[in-house]
Amino acid sequence: MTTTSSAEPAPSLAAGVWDNHWVRFAVRRTGQLLISLWALVTASFLMIHLVPGDPVRASLGLTAPQSLVAARREALGLNDPLLVQYWHYLQDLATGDFGISMSSQLPVSQVISQRLPATLALAVSAFVLALLIAIPLGALMGVVTRGGRAQRTELSFTTVSVVVGAIPDFVVCVILVWIFGVNLHMFPVAGKSGLDSYVLPVVALAVGPGLVLARILRVEMLAVLQADYIRTARAKRLPAVAIYLKHALPNALTATLTLSGLLLSGLIAGTVLVENVFAWPGLGSTIVSSIQGKDYPVVQAIVLVYGVFVLLINLAVDVALALLDPRSTIREN
Amino acid sequence: MAANLVTELESTSGRRGNRSRWVTVVRTPVGAAAVIALGALLVLAVVAPILWSGQATRADTAQMLHGPSGDHWAGTDNLGRDILARVLVATRLSVELALLATLIMVVSGLLLGTLGVLFGRRVGRVTAAVINVAVAFPGLLLALFFAVIFGIGTKGAVLAIGLAGAPSFARLVQTLVSGVEQRDFVLAARVAGVNRFRILLRHVLPNVGEALIVNATIGAGSALLSFAGLSFLGLGVQPPDYDWGQLLGNGLTGIFEHPVAALAPGIAVVLAGLAFNFFGEAVAKAIGVTTTIGRIRVRVPKPAVAPDRSEADRPDGDTVLQVTDLRVSFPAAGGVVTPVRGVSFGMARGETVGVVGESGSGKSLTALAIAQLIERPAAVEAGRLEFLGTDLRGGGTAHRDLLGVHFSMVFQDPMTSMNPTHRVGGQLAEVARRHGGLSRKDANDRAVDRLDAVQIPDPRRRAHQYPHEFSGGMRQRAMIGMGLMGDPALIVADEPTTALDVTVQSRVLHLLEEIRREQNVALLLISHDISVVRQVCDRVLVMYAGQIVEDLPAADLHSAARHPYTRALIAVVPDMHTALNQPLAVIPGRAPDPTSYPAGCAFAPRCPLATAQCRTEAPPLETDAAGRRVACWNAEAPIEVIPESAEVLCE
Numbered sequence: 001m002t003t004t005s006s007a008e009p010a011p012s013l014a015a016g017v018w019d020n021h022w023v024r025f026a027v028r029r030t031g032q033l034l035i036s037l038w039a040l041v042t043a044s045f046l047m048i049h050l051v052p053g054d055p056v057r058a059s060l061g062l063t064a065p066q067s068l069v070a071a072r073r074e075a076l077g078l079n080d081p082l083l084v085q086y087w088h089y090l091q092d093l094a095t096g097d098f099g100i101s102m103s104s105q106l107p108v109s110q111v112i113s114q115r116l117p118a119t120l121a122l123a124v125s126a127f128v129l130a131l132l133i134a135i136p137l138g139a140l141m142g143v144v145t146r147g148g149r150a151q152r153t154e155l156s157f158t159t160v161s162v163v164v165g166a167i168p169d170f171v172v173c174v175i176l177v178w179i180f181g182v183n184l185h186m187f188p189v190a191g192k193s194g195l196d197s198y199v200l201p202v203v204a205l206a207v208g209p210g211l212v213l214a215r216i217l218r219v220e221m222l223a224v225l226q227a228d229y230i231r232t233a234r235a236k237r238l239p240a241v242a243i244y245l246k247h248a249l250p251n252a253l254t255a256t257l258t259l260s261g262l263l264l265s266g267l268i269a270g271t272v273l274v275e276n277v278f279a280w281p282g283l284g285s286t287i288v289s290s291i292q293g294k295d296y297p298v299v300q301a302i303v304l305v306y307g308v309f310v311l312l313i314n315l316a317v318d319v320a321l322a323l324l325d326p327r328s329t330i331r332e333n
Numbered sequence: 334m335a336a337n338l339v340t341e342l343e344s345t346s347g348r349r350g351n352r353s354r355w356v357t358v359v360r361t362p363v364g365a366a367a368v369i370a371l372g373a374l375l376v377l378a379v380v381a382p383i384l385w386s387g388q389a390t391r392a393d394t395a396q397m398l399h400g401p402s403g404d405h406w407a408g409t410d411n412l413g414r415d416i417l418a419r420v421l422v423a424t425r426l427s428v429e430l431a432l433l434a435t436l437i438m439v440v441s442g443l444l445l446g447t448l449g450v451l452f453g454r455r456v457g458r459v460t461a462a463v464i465n466v467a468v469a470f471p472g473l474l475l476a477l478f479f480a481v482i483f484g485i486g487t488k489g490a491v492l493a494i495g496l497a498g499a500p501s502f503a504r505l506v507q508t509l510v511s512g513v514e515q516r517d518f519v520l521a522a523r524v525a526g527v528n529r530f531r532i533l534l535r536h537v538l539p540n541v542g543e544a545l546i547v548n549a550t551i552g553a554g555s556a557l558l559s560f561a562g563l564s565f566l567g568l569g570v571q572p573p574d575y576d577w578g579q580l581l582g583n584g585l586t587g588i589f590e591h592p593v594a595a596l597a598p599g600i601a602v603v604l605a606g607l608a609f610n611f612f613g614e615a616v617a618k619a620i621g622v623t624t625t626i627g628r629i630r631v632r633v634p635k636p637a638v639a640p641d642r643s644e645a646d647r648p649d650g651d652t653v654l655q656v657t658d659l660r661v662s663f664p665a666a667g668g669v670v671t672p673v674r675g676v677s678f679g680m681a682r683g684e685t686v687g688v689v690g691e692s693g694s695g696k697s698l699t700a701l702a703i704a705q706l707i708e709r710p711a712a713v714e715a716g717r718l719e720f721l722g723t724d725l726r727g728g729g730t731a732h733r734d735l736l737g738v739h740f741s742m743v744f745q746d747p748m749t750s751m752n753p754t755h756r757v758g759g760q761l762a763e764v765a766r767r768h769g770g771l772s773r774k775d776a777n778d779r780a781v782d783r784l785d786a787v788q789i790p791d792p793r794r795r796a797h798q799y800p801h802e803f804s805g806g807m808r809q810r811a812m813i814g815m816g817l818m819g820d821p822a823l824i825v826a827d828e829p830t831t832a833l834d835v836t837v838q839s840r841v842l843h844l845l846e847e848i849r850r851e852q853n854v855a856l857l858l859i860s861h862d863i864s865v866v867r868q869v870c871d872r873v874l875v876m877y878a879g880q881i882v883e884d885l886p887a888a889d890l891h892s893a894a895r896h897p898y899t900r901a902l903i904a905v906v907p908d909m910h911t912a913l914n915q916p917l918a919v920i921p922g923r924a925p926d927p928t929s930y931p932a933g934c935a936f937a938p939r940c941p942l943a944t945a946q947c948r949t950e951a952p953p954l955e956t957d958a959a960g961r962r963v964a965c966w967n968a969e970a971p972i973e974v975i976p977e978s979a980e981v982l983c984e
């Protein structure tokens with residue numbers, strides 16, 4: 001850290017120091033990503049081997065002829081030594097080959113590329129909606145209830161957000177379907193067609209995380225509004241809006257961001273349930289039918305895809321955190 | 334013997350009073366509701382199958398898929414079975430499976446989380462790394478992964494949900510355990526050679542037990558929800574068994590004809606989940622710190638005494654600040670506390686006034702009140718509060734530009750007083766952009782110029798840095814620079830050097846002094862350190878218990894201080910003649926608490942000159958011919974006793 005007031009400016013040196021902790025951050029974070037990725041790939045590989053009994057027999061059913069099972073085992077390479085299979089699995093993944101679906105005989109990569117966009121569209125819109133709920137609501141609540149003000153507002157906000165946030169996705173789905181589908185006939189309740197078919201699944205996914213995040217942001221705002229630098233900002237006689245939006249909110253967001261990453265990965269998982277309620281043609285409905293049909297290559301691949309997304313989200317959160325608050329790159333050392 | 338020692342240490346480690354803390358859970362409305370709800374849920378889980386199993390399984394082909402009726406309050410399903418009965422009966426399986434999964438979660442989490450304690454650092458580090466990778470993935474994904482391995486069905490789902498919850502529980506265990514591991518009694522046990530397993534069971538786990546139980550309860554709530562989710566997807570409980578998730582899934586397919594069939598199990602899931610959650614949270618809150626914020630509205634009584642006009646409302650063109658009868662009050666348990674009670678003084682251009690007093694004397698609040706930085710629920714009142722001839726009372730935003738340009742503040746802790754997420758230059762420039770209407774570039778140039786003025790080397794580069802890249806002294810100078818962005822007439826510095834190294838302190842003081850001299854600024858310096866004040870100031874205000882007790886020229890401090898408190902303050906300052914090995918002297922007794930100021934002179938309990946009059950009648954602040962003020966009945970009396978009687982305490 002450059003705390004000395006050395007006379008020689010040496011901007012290149014300073015820039016070097018500045019770069020340095022970014023470089024170290026990048027290296028450390030990439031290493032972390034690679035290790036997690038390796039763990040994920042290995043777990044996905046092992047999944048088929050951890051299934052008790054013969055996965056091919058389980059998949060084809062008890063009535064399938066032994067010759068078919070043997071042929072399928074051979075085709076999947078299940079007779080090779082485990083390490084050889086592992087090596088082949090890694091090689092295949094590297095070339096984007098996820099194997100062949102046991103039930104449809106289609107390449108799994110094709111299944112994924114057909115299904116992934118629908119899931120991504122759902123998850124991204126839900127995340128955006130969750131943030132659109134959380135940031136204004138949380139910040140506003142923080143400002144309104146600071147220093148023990150507006151206790152009644154605080155109590156009703158907390159109660160409502162705790163209760164609604166505790167309702168699991170699939171129950172929210174059912175309630176939304178009942179209100180807007182059954183009673184009001186406002187929105188379609190199954191399939192992905194026009195924009196209006198997004199409304200119910202996206203709202204079902206976003207409401208819970210949005211409220212949880214709003215609550216967290218409120219608490220962070222309360223803490224930040226107590227900070228000395230907010231007093232400094234007030235002493236600078238800045239308008240209230242500048243104090244809250246420019247000085248308080250970014251500091252409250254840094255802490256909230258980490259949790260929003262958690263919520264986003266939770267949201268990815270939530271799509272599994274929501275897709276099944278709304279017959280959404282995404283990965284979520286596919287993975288459930290594949291688990292039920294014991295189509296292991298498809299399950300393996302989808303688990304991998306979900307896992308990679310979760311890892312990327314965590315990475316994105318850390319990078320955003322680093323940009324918002326440069327101290328976070330150093331803190332861990 | 335060693336074991337005794339350990340037990341003794343442990344018994345003093347704060348595990349007392351647990352009983353009563355658990356009882357407080359029931360005393361809060363939320364806690365009581367949660368306890369009742371959870372109790373009802375558990376009772377229902379036991380009795381429902383006994384009472385309603387018959388109805389739940391009796392198929393009635395005459396009444397298939399009927400809506401709610403007198404016979405079937407929630408209607409019937411596709412085989413004519415009573416839905417309400419099925420939902421009630423399903424309570425047992427739903428709760429049972431959730432608890433079973435929680436048990437698996439807790440046991441495997443405990444095993445994973447305590448490996449480090451049992452098998453040493455290295456094993457601990459490896460498991461921590463594994464756990465870190467695992468917790469990155471959401472529970473539902475882990476549950477799906479395990480559901481594939483263990484197969485579809487009740488057994489598979491229990492294992493899947495239990496194991497999916499294990500990593501985060503293990504992480505919790507690790508965090509809690511590592512907190513306890515360094516405590517005295519564990520270290521003592523270790524030194525005494527108690528084996529690791531015993532340490533874990535006897536000394537570590539009992540101390541983290543409460544937190545683990547709370548989290549396991551909350552975990553049971555989420556296990557219940559996850560289980561319902563898996564069954565809902567058709568991956569959990571399989572027919573003919575049924576739990577809430579499965580009933581919900583079945584109900585959803587017929588929701589257009591018969592919504593109650595879907596809503597009833599949905600409501601059951603939510604209520605049960607909430608019962609576990611709220612119970613856990615209520616217990617957590619009861620165990621942690623409880624804070625009660627008073628709801629009293631501040632009604633500050635009008636001052637009964639006529640405001641003190643002695644200092645004279647001298648209509649001097651040179652007057653920067655004029656304060657009369659300033660009061661600050663807070664709502665508190667049982668009424669209103671007034672930590673600043675009637676402070677009056679004035680300041681002229683270029684004058685340096687010091688305010689000294691112990692912490693709690695109201696000096697910082699006085700500064701904040703003058704700066705209009707006191708926020709609700711505290712309230713400020715004053716007979717007069719004028720800055721550059723403008724009445725500031727009523728606060729609000731009316732004087733924003735006046736204060737923004739001409740009134741500057743320097744706070745105590747430069748480490749926390751700058752916004753960590755903004756560049757230093759930007760934080761300075763903001764003032765000029767907001768109040769001076771400067772463009773971004775001009776404002777930045779001025780910021781660099783001001784950083785230069787407060788002797789920050791290489792100001793252009795420094796302006797681009799964040800506060801954490803500055804040293805403490807440099808940050809405080811940057812804060813002062815921030816105050817110079819406008820055209821200050823008054824700088825209020827609240828303990829500006831207290832948080833700094835001794836070597837840096839004098840540099841910051843000199844800088845303030847220099848600015849005052851060169852720019853003819855009035856400087857109000859708040860400090861608990863009378864030697865700092867004496868060094869810099871022209872005039873000193875001594876505050877005690879929220880009032881000014883003496884106002885005198887700094888030069889007179891040593892020779893002509895009249896108030897016994899001022900004299901005591903001077904007496905306890907170590908000087909050249911104080912031997913270095915001599916313990917620090919302090920004024921005997923304690924400053925009165927703002928909640929209960931004594932009736933007469935607030936200093937009476939500590940005053941060597943106190944008389945009966947002092948204890949009943951508060952002395953007024955009298956001005957003498959030279960303009961010096963003092964509030965003491967016996968101001969002129971000599972006290973030879975003070976230096977000797979000053980109780981000498983070891984620090």
Ligand code: SF4
Nearest residue numbers: 934937940947965966
């Ligand atoms: S008024 Fe009495 S008690 Fe108070 S300082 Fe003077 S002598 Fe002491």
